Amino acid sequence: MPFNRTRAAGGGPIGEGWEIKLMKKSKRKTHLTPNEVAELLMVNPVTVRQWAARGLLRSLTTPGGHRRFLISDVEEFARSRGSAPVARQAGRPERVLIVDDDTQLGLYVAEVIKSREPRMQIEIARDGFEAGAKVESFRPHVLLLDLMMPGMDGFEVCRRLRDRPTLNHVRIVAMTGFPSPENIERIMSAGADACLPKPLDPERLLAELGLTDTESPGVA
16 A cells, blocks of 8 residues: 555655745744744654654754754755655645445535535545545545554544645645544644544634635644
8 A cells, every 4th residue: 555655764855846935034033933844845843843853854953852853954955855746735725535334424425515616626535545545546635634544543644644745735624533632633743734523613614625715724
């Protein structure tokens, strides 16, 4: 399965135009935060922290325990990785992948989306491993991801997706029948863009997909 493949050292490519952005920042400071590096390289902050933890991107730790990155190290890292993935999906998506081991719920979610946007392309995966294959073949703009699945759960699916910068454009909306503060914090830290409680509120689901005029609240 695609999720089982080993990623080459250094990973995927980085965002174009980073040289100009880095030059501007270097006139004002010598160190960058994880969020600043993520914005510069067009990846999720979680990905930046994972690069640092694995020794791919050198970092410093402040007395308060915060990571900081020398601009020269970020520049060297970016140059070693070439040019870049697509930025995170914004606006109305064209392809949605629903990942849920509950077949009836998956069909219900698809029906809700189709009722608002009949032209939406939708596929359903019933576990994390099938999701890995369909992310490669279907290339979704949005992933609706159940957290509690047998085998590979939604937390692991999310982490593996965010560990691959070439898939950084995929918006991940988690769904869970156990929306505890711990589960919400855990999935958001793994790189999800939003977390919705089950039973799903159809209007809130559509808002997360950009299919309403209501602004997305993001978390349960």
